[in-house]
Amino acid sequence: MTILEARHLAKSYQDSDRRIEVLKDANLLVNKGDLICITGKSGCGKSTLLHMLGLLDNPDQGKVLIEGKEVSSSSKEAPQIRNRDLGFVFQFHYLVEDLTAVENVALPLLIAGHSKSTSLAKAAELLSGFGLEERLNHYSNQLSGGEQQRVSLARALINKPKVVLADEPTGNLDPEKSAEIWETILRLNRELEQAFVVITHDREQARLASITYELEHGVLSPVNP
Numbered sequence: 001m002t003i004l005e006a007r008h009l010a011k012s013y014q015d016s017d018r019r020i021e022v023l024k025d026a027n028l029l030v031n032k033g034d035l036i037c038i039t040g041k042s043g044c045g046k047s048t049l050l051h052m053l054g055l056l057d058n059p060d061q062g063k064v065l066i067e068g069k070e071v072s073s074s075s076k077e078a079p080q081i082r083n084r085d086l087g088f089v090f091q092f093h094y095l096v097e098d099l100t101a102v103e104n105v106a107l108p109l110l111i112a113g114h115s116k117s118t119s120l121a122k123a124a125e126l127l128s129g130f131g132l133e134e135r136l137n138h139y140s141n142q143l144s145g146g147e148q149q150r151v152s153l154a155r156a157l158i159n160k161p162k163v164v165l166a167d168e169p170t171g172n173l174d175p176e177k178s179a180e181i182w183e184t185i186l187r188l189n190r191e192l193e194q195a196f197v198v199i200t201h202d203r204e205q206a207r208l209a210s211i212t213y214e215l216e217h218g219v220l221s222p223v224n225p
């Protein structure tokens with residue numbers, strides 16, 4: 001089953017006196033259970049692509065379909081789809097600093113309309129499964145980089161999204177912490193068939209994916225294993 005599809009995405013930016021064509025004709029299919037890695041040189045448009053896939057920005061041309069239905073980032077259903085069907089992890093954790101770890105993870109459930117007690121209980125359970133049972137009530141500045149990123153991953157997963165979109169989720173971590181996050185991603189993919197699209201410029205990590213694409217000259221091409 002196709003969860004997420006990008007068709008013929010094109011996007012350019014105006015940079016003072018010239019236009020940079022970042023995406024030219026990017027196409028992608030994400031099916032249930034896929035672990036897709038996207039690599040590419042710095043500045044090639046990986047984050048731009050992820051923003052389009054995540055309905056955070058609109059392409060100039062082309063479309064994004066969620067379960068076969070075209071959705072625009074500016075449509076009125078986009079916020080609900082982002083919260084319910086998509087999970088996001090970024091290189092920098094973007095946790096809400098005034099909230100504790102468990103409150104951050106509970107946030108997507110609260111937004112979806114669940115009660116506070118249910119949301120906090122589910123968040124605590126998920127965080128405990130990630131080895132953070134001792135850190136539930138810590139604020140992000142009291143957590144290590146690896147812990148912050150595990151909290152971000154839990155927040156991305158709490159609503160059981162159809163796909164998690166991750167933009168260099170381990171880019172800011174040392175190799176040991178990076179390996180921990182990767183092991184968690186691989187386990188969730190294997191055990192729960194959780195679909196992921198992960199941007200990474202680490203070729204070794206990309207080798208672990210079921211499908212790897214390289215973004216170059218605005219086009220995604222499969223990388224031979």
Ligand SMILES: Nc1ncnc2c1ncn2[C@@H]1O[C@H](COP(=O)(O)OP(=O)(O)O)[C@@H](O)[C@H]1O
Pocket residue numbers: 013014015020022040041042043044045046047048049
């Ligand atoms: N909002 C923007 N305005 C102008 N240029 C942008 C904007 N966002 C990204 N760019 C440019 O588009 C190119 C691709 O950026 P990005 O998608 O962040 O690349 P990557 O994530 O692969 O490093 C870069 O040259 C970047 O400077």
Ligand SMILES: [Mg+2]
Pocket residue numbers: 046047048167
């Ligand atoms: Mg980027």
